[in-house]
Amino acid sequence: MANNAVFAEVASLAGDPGRAGMLHALMDGRALTATELARVAGITPQTASGHLARLTVGGLVAVEKQGRHRYHRLASPAVARMLESIMQVAADTAPPRKAFVGPRDQALRAARTCYDHLAGNLGVALADALVTRGHIELTSDAGIVTDTGTALFDTLGIDLDATGKRKGRMLCRPCLDWSERRPHLAGSVGAALCKHCMSEGWIKHVDGSRAVAITVKGQRKFREVFGIGSVG
Amino acid sequence: MANNAVFAEVASLAGDPGRAGMLHALMDGRALTATELARVAGITPQTASGHLARLTVGGLVAVEKQGRHRYHRLASPAVARMLESIMQVAADTAPPRKAFVGPRDQALRAARTCYDHLAGNLGVALADALVTRGHIELTSDAGIVTDTGTALFDTLGIDLDATGKRKGRMLCRPCLDWSERRPHLAGSVGAALCKHCMSEGWIKHVDGSRAVAITVKGQRKFREVFGIGSVG
DNA sequence: TAGATGCTTCGGTCAAGGCCGAAGCATCGC
DNA sequence: GCGATGCTTCGGCCTTGACCGAAGCATCTA
Numbered sequence: 001m002a003n004n005a006v007f008a009e010v011a012s013l014a015g016d017p018g019r020a021g022m023l024h025a026l027m028d029g030r031a032l033t034a035t036e037l038a039r040v041a042g043i044t045p046q047t048a049s050g051h052l053a054r055l056t057v058g059g060l061v062a063v064e065k066q067g068r069h070r071y072h073r074l075a076s077p078a079v080a081r082m083l084e085s086i087m088q089v090a091a092d093t094a095p096p097r098k099a100f101v102g103p104r105d106q107a108l109r110a111a112r113t114c115y116d117h118l119a120g121n122l123g124v125a126l127a128d129a130l131v132t133r134g135h136i137e138l139t140s141d142a143g144i145v146t147d148t149g150t151a152l153f154d155t156l157g158i159d160l161d162a163t164g165k166r167k168g169r170m171l172c173r174p175c176l177d178w179s180e181r182r183p184h185l186a187g188s189v190g191a192a193l194c195k196h197c198m199s200e201g202w203i204k205h206v207d208g209s210r211a212v213a214i215t216v217k218g219q220r221k222f223r224e225v226f227g228i229g230s231v232g
Numbered sequence: 233m234a235n236n237a238v239f240a241e242v243a244s245l246a247g248d249p250g251r252a253g254m255l256h257a258l259m260d261g262r263a264l265t266a267t268e269l270a271r272v273a274g275i276t277p278q279t280a281s282g283h284l285a286r287l288t289v290g291g292l293v294a295v296e297k298q299g300r301h302r303y304h305r306l307a308s309p310a311v312a313r314m315l316e317s318i319m320q321v322a323a324d325t326a327p328p329r330k331a332f333v334g335p336r337d338q339a340l341r342a343a344r345t346c347y348d349h350l351a352g353n354l355g356v357a358l359a360d361a362l363v364t365r366g367h368i369e370l371t372s373d374a375g376i377v378t379d380t381g382t383a384l385f386d387t388l389g390i391d392l393d394a395t396g397k398r399k400g401r402m403l404c405r406p407c408l409d410w411s412e413r414r415p416h417l418a419g420s421v422g423a424a425l426c427k428h429c430m431s432e433g434w435i436k437h438v439d440g441s442r443a444v445a446i447t448v449k450g451q452r453k454f455r456e457v458f459g460i461g462s463v464g
Numbered sequence: 465t466a467g468a469t470g471c472t473t474c475g476g477t478c479a480a481g482g483c484c485g486a487a488g489c490a491t492c493g494c
Numbered sequence: 495g496c497g498a499t500g501c502t503t504c505g506g507c508c509t510t511g512a513c514c515g516a517a518g519c520a521t522c523t524a
């Protein structure tokens with residue numbers, strides 16, 4: 001079955017440490033240059049270039065040329081979901097690893113973006129708050145925004161209609177967090193919420209990583225709106 | 233970051249043609265012996281044995297000893313979802329491949345199991361029927377069983393409560409079909425439906441593959457209950 | 465036009481791992 | 495017990511591909 005070969009090729013593309021590092025870095029949804037990706041993956045630019053070429057023809061990465069820079073990003077949300085699910089399994093497999101959490105790791109666990117939505121301690125706390133306040137309902141399979149949730153998002157100025165084709169009820173997707181092992185909010189609703197937090201200046205990206213920092217304004221807002229205390 | 237290495241290892245485990253073939257075969261949710269898996273993957277038993285050992289320590293496969301047989305199955309639903317998502321990306325990447333669909337491929341496209349739920353032409357047709365009749369609502373992110381849907385499943389004798397912790401609304405998960413490129417019904421609801429079809433004798437597994445055949449009784453039932461004509 | 469910067473291609477080295485044949489254990493049936 | 499069957503381990507062959515240094519191309523700046 002030829003299909004099988006394609007499957008193996010896609011999986012093996014993600015199965016190299018160098019490429020895995022680059023894909024990991026791209027999981028924040030932004031587009032990065034080859035040199036940046038080489039640095040985070042700990043390889044030389046020419047090696048990264050070869051990897052990126054393979055990832056591009058393999059359909060995992062899309063590249064956009066801009067002057068002398070070439071910006072690379074994940075080719076589709078489907079790729080992001082695939083990486084998420086691999087991280088999921090990897091987290092299950094992973095050793096206890098209690099000790100040795102570097103500061104960088106620490107920041108990632110506190111709050112990070114997961115392609116287009118929020119994850120980490122903050123992401124889980126937000127999902128928890130929304131659930132306990134009755135704004136959303138979540139199972140391991142799916143989620144729904146309740147009427148009060150819709151109202152809340154409306155007052156916050158989050159446009160759910162724009163992101164997903166709304167028809168009657170608003171559905172959303174839970175995403176099991178690899179660091180917290182509990183679900184956070186993904187899908188179009190999660191993306192809209194993340195985008196809102198970002199544009200309102202409640203959170204901002206830390207240097208060139210997926211980690212995000214909560215601003216002072218964010219601390220206040222998260223407390224006021226969602227009743228979330230100190231996070232991270 | 234040590235985490236990255238685990239990620240790459242998990243992905244590379246799925247990234248070998250031999251292992252991919254075996255994992256693909258295990259996607260029907262059943263447990264198979266090493267020899268059976270070797271045959272479907274087209275490798276010798278001793279090679280398969282080595283692969284299976286790696287898959288086991290890697291946490292992708294669980295093994296159960298029974299007499300002189302050792303039955304292998306996917307270690308968790310998370311692994312199944314990971315494989316699904318890889319197939320998803322692989323299908324996007326895949327060439328047009330219009331010609332050259334073997335009879336085996338044909339059967340898979342008509343109807344197959346996807347770990348614990350139904351996929352292929354039949355799976356999509358079922359999802360379509362349930363949606364157009366207002367029994368479920370689906371987006372790309374999530375799904376919900378309506379009141380009439382709950383009633384329908386009740387009269388059919390499908391116990392939704394047993395599979396997922398029911399709390400008020402019943403949520404379910406859509407799963408994009410790699411052959412049809414449209415969503416079919418997954419999650420606990422999809423699993424319950426598939427289990428019901430199987431136990432009622434509406435469908436049955438074809439030899440040792442993921443393909444399922446619709447029985448005569450099934451043809452009648454699918455028409456009566458869901459209004460689905462000839463499928464496949 | 466000249467130099468700096470980002471990126472890719474080329475060439476060669478080298479380690480990882482997939483593959484099988486043969487042999488070794490375990491378990492079942494008789 | 496004894497052979498048959500399922501599976502694993504061992505040893506050796508061989509392909510794949512990851513890696514980097516050096517050089518080449520493209521684009522921006524001055």
